[in-house]
Amino acid sequence: MGEEIRFDGLEGTARVSADAAARGLAIEIIERPAAASLTEAAELMGIRPLDIVKTLVVKRSDDTYVFALVPGGRKISWPKLRALLGVNKLQMPDADRALAATGYERGTITPLGSRHEWPVVADVSIVGARVAMGAGAHGHSAFVDADALIAAYGAQVADITDPE
Numbered sequence: 001m002g003e004e005i006r007f008d009g010l011e012g013t014a015r016v017s018a019d020a021a022a023r024g025l026a027i028e029i030i031e032r033p034a035a036a037s038l039t040e041a042a043e044l045m046g047i048r049p050l051d052i053v054k055t056l057v058v059k060r061s062d063d064t065y066v067f068a069l070v071p072g073g074r075k076i077s078w079p080k081l082r083a084l085l086g087v088n089k090l091q092m093p094d095a096d097r098a099l100a101a102t103g104y105e106r107g108t109i110t111p112l113g114s115r116h117e118w119p120v121v122a123d124v125s126i127v128g129a130r131v132a133m134g135a136g137a138h139g140h141s142a143f144v145d146a147d148a149l150i151a152a153y154g155a156q157v158a159d160i161t162d163p164e
Contacts, residue, residue, distance in 0.1 A: 012137035015103070015113030020144075023152040027112070028143040029135045038072045045132055045141065049073050053131040053146070055109045057101055057118070059093040060085070065101045067111045069122040069149075071131070074161035081160045084121065110134040110142065111153055120155035122146070127157060 010018050013029050020027045035041035042049040052072035057065050058081070066085065068076055082090055092098075095106050103115030110133055111120050126146040135142035150157060 010113070012108070013135050013140050013142075016110060016136040016142055017113075019113040020142075025112075025144065025148055025152045029140055030143065031139055032141050034139070042072065047130075047132060050125065051129055051131050052141075053126055053133040055111060055134055057093060057098050057109055058090050059097065059101075060087055061089045065093070065116070065118045066090075067109075067114070067118050067120045068160060069120065069126060069133070069146075069155070070161055071123055071125050073164055074123065074125065075164050077160060077162045080158070080162075081121070084156070084158050084160060104134070104136055105138070108134045108136050108138055108140075110136060111149075112136070112142065120150075120153040121160055122150050122155045122157050123161045124157050124159050125161070126150075 032044055035044055038049045038052060042052055049072040054070045056068045056070055056076060058068050059065055070076055098106055101116060102109050113136055129146045130143060131146045132141040132143050
């Protein structure tokens with residue numbers, strides 16, 4: 001299992017901020033209204049849909065997890081991700097398992113401040129971008145330089161997605 005990380009009672013955006021600071025990673029957390037679509041969310045934040053990155057927690061058959069960073073308008077390519085990780089089976093955990101694995105509810109998941117230090121795989125298309133991602137709480141997004149995030153986590157960068 002991934003190394004458990006403690007944040008001394010911090011929750012949500014405070015946990016994200018504390019972890020980013022500990023890693024020397026500059027982030028900007030903003031409050032944002034709910035959006036009905038990816039396009040609307042991008043317009044509200046003044047960015048391209050591609051620059052909204054979903055952090056998906058993916059379960060391996062040995063009950064360990066991987067964070068997959070997937071840009072807006074794209075979806076995980078299961079064959080590509082399985083080949084990259086050298087496994088035959090991967091799945092999306094249910095909401096309770098995702099919460100137990102990360103400490104975050106779906107829609108707020110980010111590697112920043114996760115309860116466990118799981119490996120991170122970033123889709124190659126986010127390289128060089130400033131992206132918005134989950135910030136540990138509903139109604140918030142964290143803006144971060146994708147290259148700095150990749151470096152802070154030693155993330156593996158690969159083509160792991162297909163268009164939606």
